[in-house]
Amino acid sequence: MSNSLSISTPATPAATPERAAADPNRASATIWIAVFAAMIGAFMAILNIQITNASLLNIEGGIGTGVDNGSWISTSYLIGEIIVIPLTDYLSRVFSFRNIILSFATLFAAFSVACAFTHDLPSMIAMRGFQGFFGGVLIPMAFTLVFTKLPKGQQPIGLAMFSLAVTFAPAIGPTIGGYLTENYGWQTIFFVNVLPTAVMVAILFFTLERAPMNLGLLREGDWFGIATMAVGLASLQAVLEEGNKDDWFGSPFIVRLAIIAAVSLSLFIYNELVVEKPLLRLRLLTQWNFGVGTIAAVFLGFALFGSVYLLPAYLGQVQGYNAEQIGNVLAWTGLPQLLLIPLVPKLMQRFDARYIATIGLLLFAASSFMNIQMSLDYSGDQFLVPNIVRAVGQALTLAPLSALSLAASRRRTRLPPPASPT
Secondary structure (H helix, E strand, O other): OOOOOOOOOOOOOOOOHHHHOOOOOOOOHHHHHHHHHHHHHHHHHHHHHHOOHHHHHHHHHHHOOOHHHHOHHHHHHHHHHHHHHHHHHHHHHHHOHHHHHHHHHHHHHHHHHHHHOOOOHHHHHHHHHHHHHHHHOHHHHHHHHHHHHOOHHHHHHHHHHHHHHHHHHHHHHHHHHHHHHHHHOOOHHHHOOHHHHHHHHHHHHHHEOOOOOOHHHHHHOOHHHHHHHHHHHHHHHHHHHHOOOOOHHHOHHHHHHHHHHHHHHHHHHHHHHHOOOOOOOHHHHHOHHHHHHHHHHHHHHHHHHHHHHHHHHHHHHOOOOOHHHHHHHHHHHOHHHHHHHHHHHHHHHHOOHHHHHHHHHHHHHHHHHOOOOOOOOOOHHHHHHHHHHHHHHHHOOHHHHHHHHOOOOOOOOOOOOEOOOO
């Protein structure tokens, strides 16, 4: 998934005496409101990865491009998102957590609206790229709030909220996008971000305390690491997204991108291991829990986002489903999670998180194996049982996996405390 390797943020003034006197084992209502608002942002950012999938044929027709080029509508968003996520910690320390989350959320909504007014592929790619860049920070920032502001005993609840956001959003995204496209036009899928983002910004404006910027950190930035990371990840994302369409290494374009990705990411990894102040502390991966948990999350992300991308493409291009019909099929990977994920914190209190995560991963794997006999005769009804099994697996996986990954990690600094209600 989208977990940053570093979750530290700048130190800020202490909370009020009244807040300090509160029960240290229970977060205040203000903190919970801030966490909930941040989850809205994470949900919307991830929703927009998949919300276009069921509607790609409509969007491609609307902007006058074909299926081969239309995949860049999703790719550009992911490139913007994957570049900014590792930068989130550094940006929040330089410009303050509050400033970054409020300004980037606002720009995320603005570029979402801009996507609706594009009329050609290049402008759509640009607007989606900026949308992904500004929305990407909302995912790790929501995760950071859970681990830095909630007491340990209440973190499973926060993790369940985060899990609901990041696993329910990609599952329900095509459903929402398909319904809006068939009933109101494909442009409306980009307007759906405006109201929730406005609510989020308004809440966080009043619940996150102001903190000074630390522009001096710009001189200490790991700029070589940032450059090689951005180029490498962008190239790798393009290879993975476009390789199948372009016959992989049979395409000179894919070969060049693969070489750029390999060289850039190799330089990035070397730089992060030797530089005094790295962008990402890769040595954290040597911690057993964190390393294994991160690797498991990476493979979970491959399976989760891969399946949510491939199934709409198959149903639309092979079976001829319209956007709303595709959304209805995929809804069953999301709806069961609404019932199951709220129960996960209770399960984590009663059972070892390792067992819960293992069962979830096995169920997710089983759901994928249920589809290995797919043929041209497969239709929506035959995806029902695999999708429900996948939903159960997803619900049981992310929160326990995140808790295990960060169990041994220490907080370096604290987030800005929520503002006093008074």
